[in-house]
Amino acid sequence: MQVALKAYGERGLLAHGLSELEREGLCRTLLRERPVGCVEYVEGYDTVLFVFEQSVAVSDLAKWFDGIELPQTAEAKQNIHELPVIYDGADLKSVAEQTGLSESEVIQIHSAPLYTVRTMGFSPGFSYLDGLDPSLHLPRKDSPRTRIEPGSVAIGGSHAGVYSVASPGGWHLLGRTEVQLFDARAARGAKPDPKKVFLLSPGDRICFQPID
């Protein structure tokens, strides 16, 4: 596999400009095998960051890429999560105004797609979801809120997402879900089970179910 690589700091190498198929295939490969000395990897939107124990040359990682072959087809079976959402978000009205839609149309359009978890971060369990209808693409708010409650269902740019911990944020709030995305208590221990700590992982599919 041929990829564009660049150094990121002393111990990081970034594979960039990846198509969604390449990125997805690479991440599935990484679940099975990793370059020697790679202590962790992180999915970005069209990037994958490799963090190494010690400084590694771009050419060494390029060699590893030469030796791997990506799966040619997208994975058939993926987890699908259904999240019930109460659409009473503080920005529902302003989103309707900015998009020229009615509030119920915003809800209908937001809850129609099957989304894919593209990237996780900036905070534990926060998921950038792909699949937001272009009619709801809006720039982030000019002045971010200083505190957004966990469970807040929001949109920002071309992504949908759900806030997993209380944090500042500039996305538009459409509603809330009572489903917990991140359970800090389950994170205790040397090697907690990610499936118990996080509801979602990169690659999972989710849909929103409007409830009263």
Place this chain on the structure above:
Amino acid sequence: MPLEILSTGSGIALQDGGRRGWLRYGVPAGGAMDRHAMHAANRLLGNKADAPVVEVLMQGARFRATDDLWVALAGADSCSLVAAWSAKKVRLGEVLEFSKKAVGLFAYLAVPGGFQAEHWFGSVSADPRNGLGKIIRKGDIVEPSARQPGLSTGGIGRRLLIEEERRKYLSKEYFSLLPGPQFELFSAQAREALVVSEWMVSPKSDRTGYRLQGPSISVPDSIPSEPVLPGSFQVPGNGKPIITMVDGPTVGGYPKIAVLKDVDRDRLAQCAPGTQLFFKWADS
């Protein structure tokens, strides 16, 4: 042989080498802000370099020894009883008072074997924003994991770290920068401005990031969200760089013009708000 927390002062927290392997779930690495000082404190007692320590922010914290015990300190020289970069046997009833004016923000307090504490994602690191790690409070007792240092202390009451291993945090030495992942997107003027301008650490700085006060540098458009490592100079729309620190966001869409060299991130951590900073591009 525990220590009782009499006062938390400006802030105290259990820290260690931080979390590894959880960035892809959005969990920051955390851990000691100044790893060099943490390692030094641990080494003075024969501990593993990343053994749990108490990170003491500025002044005000006080601990009472409820038994005789060995402690080591490194980083900011703010404790009147034990000098930084040394280990000492303190006696029952003595109080470690972090009240001395010192250069540097963080002092690291180590005890034999490291402090006992529960792990979260494999680390004791306190990250209250994300609900991780035990938060230590006034009245709490913190205990060492071992009764004696992991090296011979027969007949001695004090150990000192060699001069070359100590840092004074005084120097006006340059901080070395590597090009960040979006270096090429920044204009030549912006790259030049970063290394010729005078910068100051903003008071709006914390364990998530150190903000810089100085001129605005011209910024390219934001990028699709990508992973962010500590030490990165993210430049938001206002042109004032934010240097990501250990509790910072794990992904972000601001372009990154530069990354600090690892050793310089430890030095930066010790720079209090108002400290002047000088940057240079590292020779590659």
